Amino acid sequence: MMGFFKEIFVLISRSLRKLFKRTNGSTLEQNVEKDGFLVVDNYVSVDDCNLIRELIDEAVNNEKSNVWRSNDGSDVRVHGINDIYPVIDEKIKTQELLAVGEKILNKKLKSYFIMAGKLSYVKGNLGSGGGWHRDSAFKDQYKVIIYLSNVEVCNGPFQYIKGSHRFIQKLGLLVKSKLPLSRTRFSEPELESSLDKTATLCANKGSAIFVNTKGIHRGKPISEGFRYALTLYCWEGVIPNHLGELLQNEK
Ligand SMILES: O=C(O)CCC(=O)C(=O)O
Numbered sequence: 704m705m706g707f708f709k710e711i712f713v714l715i716s717r718s719l720r721k722l723f724k725r726t727n728g729s730t731l732e733q734n735v736e737k738d739g740f741l742v743v744d745n746y747v748s749v750d751d752c753n754l755i756r757e758l759i760d761e762a763v764n765n766e767k768s769n770v771w772r773s774n775d776g777s778d779v780r781v782h783g784i785n786d787i788y789p790v791i792d793e794k795i796k797t798q799e800l801l802a803v804g805e806k807i808l809n810k811k812l813k814s815y816f817i818m819a820g821k822l823s824y825v826k827g828n829l830g831s832g833g834g835w836h837r838d839s840a841f842k843d844q845y846k847v848i849i850y851l852s853n854v855e856v857c858n859g860p861f862q863y864i865k866g867s868h869r870f871i872q873k874l875g876l877l878v879k880s881k882l883p884l885s886r887t888r889f890s891e892p893e894l895e896s897s898l899d900k901t902a903t904l905c906a907n908k909g910s911a912i913f914v915n916t917k918g919i920h921r922g923k924p925i926s927e928g929f930r931y932a933l934t935l936y937c938w939e940g941v942i943p944n945h946l947g948e949l950l951q952n953e954k
Contacts, residue, residue, distance in 0.1 A: 706884030709841045710870050717843070721809070731913060732807050739868040739918035742904055746911035751794045752851040756931050758788045759819040759851075769951050777828035777925065778820065783950035784933070785817040791933070792817070795849055795911075800935050803913065804845040808939075812845075815937035816950060822859045822922065822930040830859055831922025831930075835889040838916035843868065848912040851931035855905050859925030861912055865900040868918035872897070889919065 734741035747755075762768045762781045771780040785791045792798075801812050822831055838844045854860045866872050876882040879896045882889070891898070903923065904912055908931075914920070922930075936946065 706840070710873065710884055713841050713843075714870050717809075728806060731803065735807050735913050735915055738863075738865050738902075740863050740865075740902070740904070740912055740914040742906055743911045743913065744906065745909050747795055747849055747851075747909040749909060752908045752931075755791055755794060755819075755933065756851050758791065759784065759821060759931060762787055762819065763821065769949060771949055773828075773833075775825045775828055776823075777825035778822055778831055780821075780949075781819040781951075782946065783816040783952075784819040786951045795933060795935075797935065800847050800911075801937060804847075804935075804937055807913075807915070808843055808845055810939050812937045813939060814942045815935060816942065816946075818934045818936060820930075820932050820934060822925050822932075824925050824927055824929070828924050830924040831861075831932075832920070835864075835891065835894055835919055835921045837867075837887045837919055840885045840887050840917075842917065844916045845937060846914050846916050847935040848914065849933045849935075850906055850908055850910050850912075851933065852929065853907050854910075854930055854932075856903060856923070857925070857927035858930045859922045860906075860930075861904045861914075862921055862923050863902050863904065863914065864894070864897050864919040865902050866918070867897065867900070867920075868915045894919065 731741050759781065762784055763770055763779055768781055768787065771782065772778070785797065797815070797817065801815060805812050820831060848861055852858070873884055876897065877884060880893055882893060
C-alpha cells in the first residue's frame with residue numbers, strides 16, 4: 704500500500720512540474736518520457752571513441768587505478784574515469800548531457816561521475832548490471848550510456864522494457880505477475896508478461912543512449928567479443944556512499 708502512495712506522489716509531483724514548465728520539451732525529452740529511452744547515433748566521433756578506449760585500457764592496466772571487477776571477470780569498471788582523464792568530459796560534452804538530464808527530470812543535478820565499462824565474453828556471465836532491474840523503484844533516475852565499440856546482439860547490448868518506468872505498466876506487473884511496486888530486481892520468468900516490450904539497443908560506436916533507469920533494464924549477457932562503454936551517473940544530491948567508495952580518489 705505504501706508503494707502505491709509513493710508512486711502517486713511521484714506522479715503528481717511530475718505532473719505539477721510539467722504544468723509549470725508549460726512546454727512539451729524536445730523530441731529527446733518526449734521520447735525518454737514516453738518510452739523511457741532514446742538512442743542518438745554519432746554522438747561521439749569514431750576517433751574520439753578510439754582515443755577513449757585507449758585511455759580505458761591504460762586505466763584498467765594501471766595498478767594505481769581503483770578498478771572494480773565482477774566475480775567472473777566479464778565486467779570491468781573504472782568509476783570516475785573522468786577524474787583521471789578530464790579530456791573525457793570534454794569529448795563527451797558532459798555538461799551538455801547534464802543539462803539534458805535537468806530538463807528531463809526538471810530538477811537541478813549537483814553531482815556526477817563517468818564510469819568506464821569493459822565487458823568481455825565469459826561463459827555464464829549475467830551481463831552488465833547483473834540481470835533485469837530498476838535502479839530505483841519510485842524516483843526517476845537519469846543515465847546516459849555511450850557505446851565506444853560497435854554493439855551487436857552478441858556484444859551485450861543495453862535492453863529496456865519499453866514504458867516500464869510508467870505507473871500504468873508497474874500496475875500491470877502488480878496485477879498480472881504479483882510484482883510489488885517496490886521491487887527492483889527481477890528474474891526473467893517473473894517478467895514473462897512484459898518481455899515482448901523489450902527493446903534491444905544495438906548501435907554503432909559513438910551512439911548515446913539517454914535513459915530513465917527507473918524502468919526495467921539490463922545489459923544482455925554477452926555471448927561473443929567485447930563491449931566498451933561509458934555511463935554518466937548523476938544525482939540531485941551527493942554521490943551515494945556505496946558508489947563514492949569506488950571513485951578514483953578513494954583508493
Ligand atoms: O551497461 C548496461 O548495458 C546496463 C547497465 C545497467 O544495468 C545500469 O547502469 O544499471
